[in-house]
Amino acid sequence: MKEGFRQAMAWLHTWAGLIFGWLLFAIFLTGTLAYFKDEISHWMQPEVQAHALDDARSLTVAQTYLERVAPTAARWFITLPDSRDAGLSVMWQDKIDPGKRGNFITKTLDPVSGEAVQARESMGGEFFYRFHYQLQMPYPWGRWLTTIAAMVMFVALITGIITHKKIFKDFFTFRPRKGQRSWLDGHNAVGVLVLPFHLMITYSSLVIFMSMVMPAPILASYGNDTRGFFNDVFPATNNAPVLGQPGKLLPLVPMYEQARAHWAGGHVGRVAVNNPSDVNASVNVFRAGSDRVVHDFGSTVSFNGSTGELLRVSAEQSLPAAIGGSFYGLHMGHFAGPVLRWLYFICGLAGTAMIGTGLVIWLGKRQLKHAKTGVMPFELRLVEVLNIASMSGLMLAIAGFFWANRLLPVSFAERSDWEVQIFFIAWGLSLLHAMLRRGRQGWVEQLSLGALLFAAIPLLNALTTSSHLGVSLVTGDWAMAGFDLTCLASGVFLGWAAWKMHRRSVPQPKAERARGLTLKPEAH
């Protein structure tokens, strides 16, 4: 570390990148899938029928349902269907325990009949979304770990830029079929090409959880009254208390219309009702996140539920809140239409590829030194196994998750949990397989299996449902068709990768390959 500044930064980039690379790869790939979370859910729950959007009808249907099923609940949440998510989602909480999280009951309703949809139990795309920032760990550990990983990513990005002196010149150099060189050129190309995306996505992920990971300013300014901070930032959460006298909740539709008028026709995302059966019921109408880039959690119009009186229209965001909101909005991409959403997806894949190529380069550089003896030290073998399991293994886990969705019987008990378990079982098996097989064979076998599983998904869908490509393409169900076609493309890509790996390992016998590898550095 005594060398120059750039060398020191290269050292930091290498080691920070290696230690968190595997985790970041999983975070990036699942996060990329989460941009199509509603579309994935649509594929995984084909029973949910899409209807022409009619907010007034949906809202009436939801209110009728909740008054019948959960009249004494402490809170109701109604999320209206939109063009991406056809289901009308209602959620209620029987009692609010200040110290506890959760205890929510969620149902998806048909927005026309008002009955709960009898869909197969499945987390759908929500699984990837949750995994992306919670890693299937109990609260709050997963969120902490992902935020720490985000900070390491931020360090790795900036040190990577510093290391990379000739950032634009190198961008136009790609040396294919040159082994290590090609990997490095590829790493630089995907890194630089979508650099603004990488910086935005990494910094915004820190901002999203900043009040959790950086609580010192809240404590210094508000002391023990941290609630006061959140009441200042999100005034809509400061609602009237229960009075204990039964009341009659007015229809929600007029309040919905009044709120839209306040936003000059802006859309409503969610309606929350506090203490619906109390005389002091309050209704908060939240603006849809898809309306604008700058996200505003507090963008609400609040009413008294039993008199219909307008209580509060949230003020415009202050500049710091708007900056924070734009970080959140840009990260989530709720505002993105189909084209922009695909762009998000591609940028996410580029980020995933950047992390993956980085891990491959780390190992490749060090493997060269041991090619002559053919024996790899333990630490290199460990990195190799983790590389295989974290990359091709994760693909297998994702494919397993989709296959489980189609193959587990609809009546299966705890079906949705089993889908998730199969994801982790497949991942665990791939780790075991990577440990048992020699490096390249491990890669080739896992990539080939992944290719097969993904490429067969359109076929699997055709055999198990009536929404195969022949139907979805004709009826214009683009989410369904897009899912099948993306899986097919992923299968082709994995097949190509497996073929590449195979071709490079087979023609030369072991001893010769070792010689070939040691000769390589001299060739440059």
Added chain:
Amino acid sequence: MKSKTSLPASYRLAVTSRVLAAVVGGYLMASLAAVCLALWMPTSRADAVITGMMSSFVFYLLAVIWCFACRTAWRAWFGVMLPSAAFATLAGVGFWMVRT
């Protein structure tokens, strides 16, 4: 790798020390910088807190870079703790002014 294993223990200790300075010291400095912003920004209380939290990660980044760029592990600690002490003093004054 062989050359790495032959590195003296003092080198490894120095690297560990730098990592600790970067992770722990850097977090401390970032937190104190954020507290300073939260207490001294001439905006509303909530906005000052948001600004402090939002910019703290840049301070953290700078601390980490310093810890690995400077010449010795001692300098790493020194370079993190000195600004921390300055921010702590500033925050202390701010805190006292809020209280009175």
